[in-house]
Amino acid sequence: MNSTVLNIKNVKKSFKENEVLKNVNITVKTGSIYALLGANGAGKSTLLRIVTGLLNSDGGKVTIQDIDVANNPVVAQKLFSFSSQNTTVDGVLTGYENLHLIAKLRHERYPRKIAETLLDKFDLTEAKDKAASTYSGGMRRRLDLAMSLVGDPEIIFLDEPTTGLDPKSRQELWNTIKEMKSQGKTIFLTTQYLEEADYLADQIGFLREGEIVANGTPDEMKRLAGADKLLLLFNNHQDTERALKLLESYSPIKRADCEISIDLDEEIKTTLDVLNALTTEKIELKTFKMITPTLDDVFMTLTKG
Template identity: 90%
Template sequence: MNSTVLNIKNVKKSFKGNEVLKDVNITLKQGSVYALLGANGAGKSTLLKIVTGLLNSDGGKVTIQDIDVANNPVLAQKLFSFSSQNTTVDGVLTGYENLYLIAKLRHERNSRKVTESLLEKFDLTEAKDKAVSNYSGGMRRRLDLAMSLVGNPEIIFLDEPTTGLDPNSRQELWNMIKEMKSQGKTIFLTTQYLEEADYLADQIGFLREGKIVASGTPDEMKRIAGADKLLLVFNRNQDAEKALKLLESYSPIKNADFEISIDLDKEIQTTLNVLNALTTEKINLKTFKMTTPTLDDVFMTLSKG
């Protein structure tokens, strides 16, 4: 059951003549995680506001489960939850009261049961009677995420969910998002963290200057930065020079003294051939390793474009 939950088609938006979004197209399948990557000012938050009906676009169309968000905002808003960069929890109320209030507003039949269940799921039962103003940043984010699950929404929108969290809290939240996905939830998140997109997303879109400049799976994205490489490090510069000549057919590149790299099209076979050739010619290696491009490399590649 891999039906389309969200369809963003040719969305445009300008502010005072400045084009913030230019023909953005994104499709999101049920039960998957989509990460929209981009630097500050790329237009991520503007797109999320349009997708959730908080802002009108200047063109294009957004549908959630085939419901046009601009024409039927109330109907569409019943299908999703939206967690913004700033947590929407009330600091005066307790964790329990925050969740119970949302359950009531969402017309849950058994609000108490839903509240207790979500507190347990997000490891907040012990702190349920404390005012949220006393919660840590990570706890507030967990509560915010719990609130977003009230009403069993079709899709959850998360705007930079882990900004400002320490590494442990960030990992905890990532695990919870993964858990939500494993239970069939569809998640659309914006982030500046490349590692976050790599860890969580099935599909990634790079938004730059209002356009999606690249999209695909994390592995497909990494191919933009080039092939896997075999890195060879030698003890002596003259060994590196000999290896350059010997391995000429593999188009080696000298990165630094003692160090050359080779693009790996056929990873294992090329590696074995190269190592055999060096052994036969008695060219001693200090070390070697195979490296795969990261999303950081992709980001750098796309930023130059």
């Protein structure tokens, strides 16, 4: 089996004079979660529409399981499901009827069994006979995800899946997405939430003004904002100055009156060496802590360019 399920190569798109996508390149491995991060207007939804065959690109190529989406849209569309920001749930129908209808439209042999199984899997069995319009935002999203699994697609595209959800529903949906991955599904999602990308993704791409400006695992991305830091807080100005001299070889930076930070290249070793040196010279520490850059820091770094 091809380990790359999705390949986006040099994709471009302009609307009149406005260049929305410029040579976008992304590869997504089978069984992984890829998060496309970007501010509003970065081109995330446009890219998703091209990848799912809803919009023609001005150049480049998209393949799903080696099938060219632009040339073979019908064949390609059998390999994926697409859940847009506005759920495809029909509010008049019950949860069961929504799933049953999709299963019939996808020409599944046992639509009733599929509907029942997915209702159970997404914790919707109790509400299966209620109109979907009565569902909470989180329940509608879960139903939407359940519908996206009908037909056993190779890859699931989710456009900002948790927008508008309260924190509890968001966390529940994250757990559902993780579970889908654990069952072998490949998921490609767009999001504005850094926390969401950090929690879910194996790989993250930062889209800024139509270009992928950074790509990697959440940890690799955090390194873009700099190394982990050791923050040392002293009791007085005198101890701080002594420490600055003592730790000169570690290139310490004075951040505030009694505060020093040191970049940690070798996290454990550097920390132990620094603390030992301070103890030996009887320089008392008020407190210390290690700081790891977050995706927020990366986002700020990249958005500033």
